[in-house]
Amino acid sequence: MERFRPGADYRMFVGGDWVAGSSSFEAVDPSLGSPWAAVADGTAADAEAAVEAARKAFPSWRKSSVATRQALLSKIAERIEANADLFARLLPTENGRPVREVAIADVPASAAIYRYYAGIVRSHRGDQIPVEDPHSLVYTVREPLGVIAAILPWNSPLITTANKLAPALACGNTVVLKPSEFASASVLEFVKLIADLLPPGVLNVVTGGPVVGATLAGHPDVAKVTLTGGGPTARAVMTATAAVLTPTIMELGGKSAMIVAEDADLDRAVADAAMGIYLANGEACIASSRLLLHASIADDFLSRFAALAASIKVGDALDPATQVGPLVSRPHFDRVSGVLSTARDQGVRVLAGDEDLLLEPANKNGFFLRPTVLHDPTGQADIVTSEVFGPVTVAETFTDYDEVVARANSTRYGLAAGVWTTDLARAHTVAGALEAGIVWVNKWFDLPAGAPMGGVKDSGFGRELSWETMLEYSAPKTVNIDLGAPRFSLWG
Known part of the structure; x- marks a missing residue:
């Protein structure tokens, strides 16, 4: 099968525009040990710009209808499947994923995740809360958090992007993706396929190294950071998020x-x-x-x-x-x-x-x-x-x-x-x-969409791939309404 070769150097995606970096790094084909692409090496300023673009897009996107978000997620699934041949060449070239696995794992699993969230987005709702007072009506609504910073690994970039992007968008959040330096091209090519489906700023991608990740993790306008990676990276991210009290989702390593x-x-x-x-x-x-x-x-x-x-x-x-x-x-x-x-x-x-x-x-x-x-x-x-x-x-x-x-x-x-x-x-x-x-x-490696994925101890916290994930990317707001309760005189 022919190796994947990009038509030009890779740029970042910020506010609906493709943005060149001030410098670049080489993507190396692990089967050959030689460079095959140049990727923009983002800076702290690039990460700041992406967060600002996502912040500006949030007020409008959070008001988008359930039907709009459902249709979007379904279309993303369709475009992944329609471009299976692209990923069949790209993923092996980029990170050494055997080509036979792309068709049986990466493409169908990624499409299934978007379809799953397209389905359950209509069930994402609050509750009516029974209370003692018959003159009170108390209920909750689920609201999106804001800007989500997603820090991705290199081993399954298409699937892990889906694990984070699908529920975040379904809930009405805007997103900044930070791919691994070893798997940036697949994320950027994916974004090229779907960029026309989204309003500017709803999805942004900043490529680069630790400086980009640290800027996103410590940014006061980021509402939540989600990471798939290793323990040392997780500790560095949580140190940065602690300074601005940003909550996190951590999907980390294992020794299963x-x-x-x-x-x-x-x-x-x-x-x-x-x-x-x-x-x-x-x-x-x-x-x-x-x-x-x-x-x-x-x-x-x-x-x-x-x-x-x-x-x-x-x-x-x-x-x-x-x-x-x-x-x-x-x-x-x-x-x-x-x-x-x-x-x-x-x-x-x-x-x-x-x-x-x-x-x-x-x-x-x-x-x-x-x-x-x-x-x-x-x-x-x-x-x-x-x-x-x-x-x-x-x-x-x-x-x-x-x-x-x-x-x-x-x-x-x-x-x-x-x-x-x-x-x-x-x-x-x-x-x-x-x-x-x-x-x-009596089985292994079966991860159907809908079954919570996540760990305990040093394997992290939070759950992906499931209904529970929607709770990770939204917050309950309590509405407490007076229905004409008598008032007791406490003053005067």
Whole structure:
């Protein structure tokens, strides 16, 4: 498949206009290790201008009808689907997403999110509050917050944009998007597709590095900041928002445990474990990066799983035959490689991942890593509790279910977890005891629109992808009406 190439250098989108930056940075194709586009490197002034444009657009947009917002979200979904071929070339070029996954994950999932919020926007309403006083009528209305600053990651830019933009617009907010430096082009190309649907200033995009993010997080005219990213970034953002008392939504990292019981269907469990860690090149916050295997089936499971991992085709993200593509950047590749080196030094066994990489000559400078399976039976190595964010999973063994739940809960993360068993009581008991925002039973990576997505502990707070998200982007106003209550004389 042909690589994506832009017609010109990328500009920012502010107040309905495409704005050039005072400087630019290079976007690097991770399959080749070479630059393919120039992206505007925004400044604090650019971020200020975007917030001002969003602030000016808010009074009018907040009054837009439900029908207007519903139609808008439906049209966005249609344009994503109509341009599936564009994203099929763009996402692999930009961040190494295997092209086969774009059609089965990124495009349909993104369109589904906009359609979901187009549907529930008509159910976004307040309540009538029963009170003791028969002469009082008390009710609430839900009102938009104002300017939303959305700070995006690089691993699934189309989907994470939808997770933030769709509910924010549905509630009547205006938005400033700050894409990752490693995935700015896909957000800008998406905005090109839908810019004519929106009044100027309702949606703005400022590209660039930490200066842009810090300006948005600390801006007094931003009503809420929503971030998908890692813990260090989250702490920096929350430090900035604290100074101006801006609330946040945080969708952060994970070290998700997949518990496989002795009665599990091993064929399905092995297949789901592979999908859970190797989909999206392992660069997913909900990846199944820990395997907790009952001792009676551990050897059988690992034999099958390691053989499957060793058979996976690694290659250029634009090759339809590729099953795992490159990591997103050279610095990230070096970090993941360093984590693996430390694990080896700590005595962790490598069951798969040392096989030769059979790459085409054009890909010799790409950021490729073999799908890796590690074995640390007692779970003592650092890699057991630290997020890797690559195609690497580590297996442990257990015999006692109270113990395995305690081990699964022993990390500071709490985003996702899962249990594979045919025992109904065990499924419910273990699911109830796991400290995670999402628990799967006999499946992984299923995130339908409408099911709340978010974590506990260091995996963040707030929920995306659901009806509850509408509450994150709006606030209740209480209206208390007197219906002719008698007045008591208190004065004079």
